[in-house]
Amino acid sequence: MDPSSGPGERTTYVLVDGENIDATLGGSILQRRPMSEERPRWDRVMTFAEHTWPQPAVGLFFLAVNGEMPYPFVQALMALGFRPVPLSGDAGEKVVDIAIQRTLEALKDRSADVMLLSHDRDFVPQVGALCDGRRVALVGFKEFRSKEYAPLADAGLQFIDLEYDVQAFTTRLPRIRVIPIAEFDPAEFL
Numbered sequence: 001m002d003p004s005s006g007p008g009e010r011t012t013y014v015l016v017d018g019e020n021i022d023a024t025l026g027g028s029i030l031q032r033r034p035m036s037e038e039r040p041r042w043d044r045v046m047t048f049a050e051h052t053w054p055q056p057a058v059g060l061f062f063l064a065v066n067g068e069m070p071y072p073f074v075q076a077l078m079a080l081g082f083r084p085v086p087l088s089g090d091a092g093e094k095v096v097d098i099a100i101q102r103t104l105e106a107l108k109d110r111s112a113d114v115m116l117l118s119h120d121r122d123f124v125p126q127v128g129a130l131c132d133g134r135r136v137a138l139v140g141f142k143e144f145r146s147k148e149y150a151p152l153a154d155a156g157l158q159f160i161d162l163e164y165d166v167q168a169f170t171t172r173l174p175r176i177r178v179i180p181i182a183e184f185d186p187a188e189f190l
Helices: 018-030 041-054 071-081 093-107 121-130 147-155
Strands: 011-019 057-064 082-087 112-117 136-140 156-160
Touching: 011 041, 011 082, 011 093, 018 057, 018 136, 041 112, 057 071, 057 093, 057 112, 071 082, 082 093, 093 112, 093 121, 112 121, 121 136, 121 147, 147 156
Parallel strands: 011 057, 011 112, 057 082, 112 136, 136 156
Antiparallel strands: none
16 A cells, blocks of 8 residues: 555655756747746646645656755755655666656556656656556646657546646746637737
8 A cells, every 4th residue: 555645545646757847848948947937836736636636646756966966956845745856877877767667667556646747758658558547647848748648648648738737837938839719818919
């Protein structure tokens, strides 16, 4: 049984590929290093998970650490209810991806649902294996997620937008997206 939940309770695991989300936000959307007010509000991610699938949520935030531990960031994550997973390895080794893959594989044997925050195609096999009747979601910016996840929608994979669905940002990001006519507001363009 999962130690984070009571008898018979399911858990939602929220796995954050911190490097991938940060690289997509800074490199593809903002095209510069994000300022603090432009970064996701991680507490909103946890609240969203708990409200979307009404059950306890456990947040695991994976980050590569080369050298010194980023203690202020780690402490902030802990204050928000995340368990930081700081990783190191040989140069060129994708330690965050390896750790997330192993975690997704380990979750196969648990009575748990999963929200993965990433766009990375490296997790497609593990996410596909979890689409076995449990709730599984890929959370990120839909225009940047790997197209390799698309076939998993038929197996139950949900796609959740970090900005529009989770509302994890306090400011509007400069994203170009297809706008459903029901949501079109000309004031945004004037």
